[in-house]
Amino acid sequence: MRRRLLQSLVPMVVVLAIIAAVPLANYIATGQSRTLFLSRSNDADWFATMAESPLQSGDIATLRELAVRYHELYATPVFVVDVDRRVIATSRSGVDVKEPDLKVALDSTLAGRLPAEPAALWPWRSGEMVVARPVVNNGRVLGAAVLRVPTEKARDQVERGLLLLLGGLLISIGAVVVGIVRPVTRWVLRPLNDLDNATHQVTRGALDTRVSTDGRAPELRRLGDSFNSMALSLHQARQREREFVADASHQLRTPLTSARIHIEGLSRLSPTARFALSDIDRLGRIVQRLSRLAGSDRPGDIESSNEAPLDLAQAVKERLVGWKAVYAADDLELVIGEMVPGGVAPELEVDDILDVLLDNASKYGAPPVEVSVVRDGTEVVLSVRDHGLGLGSRDLKKVGERFWRSAHHREMPGTGLGLAIVRSEAARVGGRVVARPPVGGGLVIEVRVPLIDDYED
Missing domain, CATH: 1.10.287.130 (Signal transduction histidine kinase, dimerisation/phosphotransfer (DHp) domain)
Structure with missing residues (x-):
C-alpha cells in the first residue's frame, strides 16, 4: 500500500516540479538571448551612426576598416548595405543578403522599423543572431548596419544554467519526497499499519488485541x-x-x-x-x-526427565500388534514399512499419537495404510499414509487446528481434536506435524520429533 501511494504521489511531485521548471528554463534562455541582443544592439547603433556619412559621400574605406577591426576584436562579422541592399562595406566577403534570416531583418530595418528580438537561445539550436539597425539621415533611411553575432558562448551559458536548474530540480524533488511525501504517506497509512500489526498479534494468539478508532476517517x-x-x-x-x-x-x-x-x-x-x-x-x-x-495456546517446553531415550520404532511396533487385529477385523490392510531405530524424548506419548493417526486413516482414508519410522537428519519421522481422497492445498494448511474438519468428512463422527492433540503432543517434545500429498494419491501425516544424539541402537 505504501509503495502504491508513493508511486502515485512521487509522479505528481515530479510533474509539478517540471511545470514550475519550464518557465524558469525559458527565463534563463530568453534572458541570455536578450542580454546578448541588447549588448550588440548598441554596437549596431554605433555602426549605423558611423555609416551615415560614408553612405552619402561614397567614401567607405574608413567604414570598411572599422568593420574589419571590430570583427577581429569581437569575432563578429559586420556589413553595411544601402537602401537597395547592396553591400557597401563588410568585414568579410561572401555576404548573401538573400539568406532568410538576413532578408527578414533587412526588410524590417530598411522599412524604418526595428527588428523583433530573436528567439530564445536553446543549447540544441545553432546559428548566428542577426542584429540590424537603420542608417537614417533627416528621417530618410539610407541603408542598414548589420551584425552577425555568434551565439556559441551564450548557448554554453544557457546550457550551464539549465544543468544547474535540473540539479536544483532533482534536489528539490528529493527534498519534497523525503521531507513531505514520505511523512504524509506514513501519516496516511498509520491506521492501516496499526491494523496490520494488530492482525499479526491476533495471528500469534493475542486475541485480546484491539485497534483504536478515535480520530480516524x-x-x-x-x-x-x-x-x-x-x-x-x-x-x-x-x-x-x-x-x-x-x-x-x-x-x-x-x-x-x-x-x-x-x-x-x-x-x-x-x-x-x-x-x-x-x-x-x-x-x-x-x-x-x-x-x-x-x-495454553503455545506448547510448552520439553519436560525434564532422567529416563532413557525412547526407541520410537520399537514403541510403534509394540503398539501395532493390537492395531493389526483391529484392522484385520474390519478387513483393512495395515502395512508395516521401514522401522529404523531412533531415540526420542521419553515423554512422547507414542500410543496416543499412533492411535489417532491409525484411527483417522481407517475412518477417513482407504487401505492399504502404511506405517514407517525413519531418520531424516536430526529428526525421527513417524509416517502414516493412506490411499484415500487426500486433502486440498488449503485443507493441508489447517491440519491440526482444534475442532477443524475437512468438508468431505463433516458428516462422519468425530470431534476434530485428534490431530490437534497429536500436534500438541509432538510440540511438547520439540517436534512438529506435517501433512502432505504423496505421489500416487492419498495423505501422509508425518510426526517429526528431534533425534536424541546420544541414543545407541
Whole structure:
C-alpha cells in the first residue's frame, strides 16, 4: 500500500516540479538571448551612426576598416548595405543578403522599423543572431548596419544554467519526497499499519488485541470497528473452546478415578482387568493433556526427565500388534514399512499419537495404510499414509487446528481434536506435524520429533 501511494504521489511531485521548471528554463534562455541582443544592439547603433556619412559621400574605406577591426576584436562579422541592399562595406566577403534570416531583418530595418528580438537561445539550436539597425539621415533611411553575432558562448551559458536548474530540480524533488511525501504517506497509512500489526498479534494468539478508532476517517473507523468485532468473536470462541475442554476433562476425572478404583479390585482376580486398568491410565493421561491443551495456546517446553531415550520404532511396533487385529477385523490392510531405530524424548506419548493417526486413516482414508519410522537428519519421522481422497492445498494448511474438519468428512463422527492433540503432543517434545500429498494419491501425516544424539541402537 505504501509503495502504491508513493508511486502515485512521487509522479505528481515530479510533474509539478517540471511545470514550475519550464518557465524558469525559458527565463534563463530568453534572458541570455536578450542580454546578448541588447549588448550588440548598441554596437549596431554605433555602426549605423558611423555609416551615415560614408553612405552619402561614397567614401567607405574608413567604414570598411572599422568593420574589419571590430570583427577581429569581437569575432563578429559586420556589413553595411544601402537602401537597395547592396553591400557597401563588410568585414568579410561572401555576404548573401538573400539568406532568410538576413532578408527578414533587412526588410524590417530598411522599412524604418526595428527588428523583433530573436528567439530564445536553446543549447540544441545553432546559428548566428542577426542584429540590424537603420542608417537614417533627416528621417530618410539610407541603408542598414548589420551584425552577425555568434551565439556559441551564450548557448554554453544557457546550457550551464539549465544543468544547474535540473540539479536544483532533482534536489528539490528529493527534498519534497523525503521531507513531505514520505511523512504524509506514513501519516496516511498509520491506521492501516496499526491494523496490520494488530492482525499479526491476533495471528500469534493475542486475541485480546484491539485497534483504536478515535480520530480516524469514517472508512477506517468502520474497518477498525469490524476488526475489533472479529477479534472479540474469536476471543469469545476461544474462551468457549477452553471452557468446553476444561469442563470435559474435569467431568471425566471423577468417573475415571472411580472406574480405576473398581478395576484395581478386579485386577487381583482377573488378568483381563489389568489390561483395562492400563487403558484407564491412558484415558487419565489424555484428560491431563486436554487440560494442558485448554490452558495454553503455545506448547510448552520439553519436560525434564532422567529416563532413557525412547526407541520410537520399537514403541510403534509394540503398539501395532493390537492395531493389526483391529484392522484385520474390519478387513483393512495395515502395512508395516521401514522401522529404523531412533531415540526420542521419553515423554512422547507414542500410543496416543499412533492411535489417532491409525484411527483417522481407517475412518477417513482407504487401505492399504502404511506405517514407517525413519531418520531424516536430526529428526525421527513417524509416517502414516493412506490411499484415500487426500486433502486440498488449503485443507493441508489447517491440519491440526482444534475442532477443524475437512468438508468431505463433516458428516462422519468425530470431534476434530485428534490431530490437534497429536500436534500438541509432538510440540511438547520439540517436534512438529506435517501433512502432505504423496505421489500416487492419498495423505501422509508425518510426526517429526528431534533425534536424541546420544541414543545407541
